[in-house]
Amino acid sequence: MLPALFPLKAFLQPLAQNPWTYLVFGLIGFGFGFVLEISGFGNSKKLAAQFYFKDLTVLKVMFGAIITAMVLIFLSSAIGILDFNLVYVPETHLWPGLLGGVIMGVGFIVGGFCPGTALVSASTFKVDGIVFSLGAAVGVWAFGETVQPIWNWWNNSGYYGRLTLMDVFHLPTGVVVLLVVLMALFMFWGGEKLEARFGKRDLSKEPKRRYLGGVALILVALIVIALGQPTIAQKWSQVEAEKMPLLEQRAVQIHPGELLASLGNDTLDVIMLDVRSESDFNLFHIHGAVNLPLQNILSVVPTLLTQAQTTSSSVVVLMSNDESAATEAWKVLAAEAVPNIYILEGGINNWIKVFGKQEAGIRPLAAGVSDDQLRYTFESALGDRYPAADPLPYEWVLEYTPKIKLQNQRGVSGGGCG
Amino acid sequence: MTTVAPVNEPPVRARKGLFNRPEKPYIHPYLGGALLGLVMFLAFLITRNGLGASGGLNRYVAALEDLIVPGHVNQTPYLLKLAGGNLNPLDDWSVPVVTGALLGGFVAGFLNGRLKVQINKGPNISNRTRLIMAFVGGVIFAYGARMARGCTSGQALSGGATLSAGSWALMMCIFAGAYALAYFLRKFWN
Secondary structure (H helix, E strand, O other): OOOOOEOOHHHHOOHHHOOHHHHHHHHHHHHHHHHHHHOOOOOHHHHHHHHHOOOOHHHHHHHHHHHHHHHHHHHHHHHOOEOHHHOOOOOEEHHHHHHHHHHHHHHHHHHOOOHHHHHHHHHOOEHHHHHHHHHHHHHHHHHHHHOHHHHHHHHHOOEEEOOEHHHHHOOOHHHHHHHHHHHHHHHHHHHHHHHHHHOOOOHHHOOOHHHHHHHHHHHHHHHHHHHOOOOHHHHHHHHHHHHHHHHHOOOOEEOHHHHHHHHOOOOOEEEEEEOOOHHHHHHEOOOOOEEOOHHHHHHHHHHHHHHHHHOOOEEEEEEOOOOHHHHHHHHHHHHOOOOOEEEEOOHHHHHHHHHOOOOOOEEEOOOOOOOOOOOEEEOOOOEOOOHHHOOOHHHOOOOOOOOOOOOOOOOOOOOOOO | OOOOOOOOOOOOOOOOOHHHOOOOOOOOHHHHHHHHHHHHHHHHHHHOOOOOOHHHHHHHHHHHHHHHOHHHHOOOHHHHHHHOOOOOOOOOOHHHHHHHHHHHHHHHHHHOOOOOOEOOOOOOOOHHHHHHHHHHHHHHHHHHHHHOOOOHHHHHHHHHHOOEHHHHHHHHHHHHHHHHHHHHHHHHHO
């Protein structure tokens, strides 16, 4: 496994901290605009011809770009140089996406452009491109002004967060990559047939090298299947040197007092994951904690990755009876690149020690309890209905060293929506 | 290379390219796709973000709104996230990408002799009709793009390459919407 060098660390932080990052995005944009122009995307007639089967340049460039980028992204992930969990995957807002998509299609055939191509067209002085761009500016303004009545629908309907085709079809990444490549090649083949029929194009003049390109794409997809995506153990080995010291120096084990204060802090979104067994959880747990036994910890990763790419105020606090299971869970989440993860210091036992002194129904056990087991007996399984499970932040003045430091993360969703 | 669609009519308002550079043909679409894919891959690899157009445009509009009516932004939840309080709507990755794209398009147009003031349109409609349609199409497209949280670049291309389920569904809808209406608008384009 090669070291996970990408994405570069500087791009996880706000851009203003490293002003050169703006330049990198500028260069990417330059390449984007340049390639669109030389592909003919500045010409609305060429774009509209797609929808009359005369010239399928739009289909070829779009899907050519998608599959080229896709095989390279997942090859980089397979050999370990790119952490795919840090790559921004647009969240799935199914219904607004579908309706918005249809509206975009209508705008496409009426106006002859999409926003990117219109800007490129405008930059080469095409008047229709300039006018479309002005219309687009009015369109984004109009949406911002009229979204209020549909705010709930727009944010919540069909919301699945960071959802990939691998999650939907329960297929390995490489298999999905191969299927998408095959689908695209099939569409190219069909597209050429349509062009020959409706656009009177002479296919014999098409370069033979395009078959080589198709074979190369299939080969890379097969390599991605053969390599597979990195396992948790491999991902942990990549970050161990960086993360292990945090555990050893106890930089991520937070005092119960700090957890309580954070729960009362409106600017933080604290997610408490209780990784003990269900029976221990039922006996006693902190109010608001979610039970997720250690062996199931992976199931929460997509949700946490969604949180990580949509908000920068999420803090995950892991807890077990002592610290062993919580530490294991911490390592898994660290390997999966979940940011802002902490462990409740001393676990639930320590929490009860601090907040449960006057609890009549909870009594300490005599010595001889093994590690990460409950050190208390409970009169009944009240869960979070013990007063100690939900202490009032202002009633407790505790001394501790605050350790939670939100990673100052860059907003990656771009449009600033969602 | 034969990538240009059969042309039924000469460009209506074509003038000589700036600096009289000879006009060159477009590159082959598969080559264009591979190059665009390479740009997008590098974007994801280095920065974790892909490509985008409507997001950056949105931020320019928000900046303009903030300039003209500053109080308004703080009362509109949608704009609040972009430009509320001390937020600078232009401090986002999508803004240099859009700016760079304008520059890249310009340079490519210059190098290939395609910097021409002209209106591309079907042979059977007037310039005026074409421009009205371009404006209306722009309004409609961008409205849909913000509803879908991204356009052909931010959703179809970038979400497509990262295998986002929602982006793939949305991409199909873009094509569906356009094909569904294409027949009724055939006089405008052919």
